[in-house]
Amino acid sequence: MNETGSTRKQILLMLKTNGPLTVSEMAEQLGVTEMAVRRHLNTLERDGLIGSKLLRQAMGRPTSQYFLTDKSEDYFPKSYHTFTLDLLNDLEQSHGSSIINQLFNSREKRMTETYRPEFEGKDLRERVKTLAELQDAKGYMVEWEELEDGSFKLIEFNCPISRVAHRYNQACSCEINWFQNLLDAEVERTECKAKGGQNCVYYIRAKNEVRQKL
Known part of the structure; x- marks a missing residue:
């Protein structure tokens, strides 16, 4: 610093x-x-x-x-991840793993509905830019670029939920699902911090481009 x-x-x-x-x-x-x-x-x-x-x-x-x-x-430093992990563990012990899936499914739906208005009426490039700014403001330290083939690469250098995601993979699934919902695009994660990667790396491609390649 x-x-x-x-x-x-x-x-x-x-x-x-x-x-x-x-x-x-x-x-x-x-x-x-x-x-x-x-x-x-x-x-x-x-x-x-x-x-x-x-x-x-x-x-x-x-x-x-x-x-x-x-x-x-x-x-200032917080131990929110410890508190969150304790709560999730207690819920899992009391109600089984299905309750964890329900919680993350609800989060995915809420995130999609909350931010959808910010993405409406924009082309894919603008939607990627909006997502990057949204995640960056939440502490993910994001960079993104448009590749030569028209697809996009988005990198998150920090993951505020990595400790939760390391224990509950549903957090990662939830993340990529609401990315796809808001971007209305195909999103592939090739690297994940919660699974030992250096960063979280996403490749984003328009749905019609994916279909043309199949």
């Missing part, structure tokens, strides 16, 4: 551990100027990660005190 990113991370960590702080308090702890702190705070506030409130003092002018917003919680 570069120095700028490191400083912003330190500011978030200070606010997480110490609670609301003023610019001068942060500058003193970081060993930098107040101007430097304000520059980082402007960016963090613009991104919705921090907020500010006016702190009235016994003497002198009021000053701003900065605090973390709910959005900032996404930047």
Whole structure:
């Protein structure tokens, strides 16, 4: 991480551990100027990660005190996968594996219905771009490209659900199914992080092109 990113991370960590702080308090702890702190705070506030409130003092002018917003919680480590795995395991033990299939089938249907409006009226290239942006915003670190034959390659360098998917393969099936539903295309996954791959790699081709090759 570069120095700028490191400083912003330190500011978030200070606010997480110490609670609301003023610019001068942060500058003193970081060993930098107040101007430097304000520059980082402007960016963090613009991104919705921090907020500010006016702190009235016994003497002198009021000053701003900065605090973390709910959005900032996404930047701190969580053990959601452990909680999720425990819940799924409890359900499986109590109701059998069929309940797990039902849960992932319901998730697939919900994801398709939720995002379908964002894909309607677009050609395949635009749909792939929309999917890439959607997954990237969810933390999958996505890159995509159009290949010479008109098909597309989409790579996810991160998989937030990899630990769940490693235990429950239904998660991977659910993912590729709602990709196909929203893209209205043939989607082939050639590499999967949950199965030991370096990344999740998808090849996407229009349905009519697949039929012509058969």
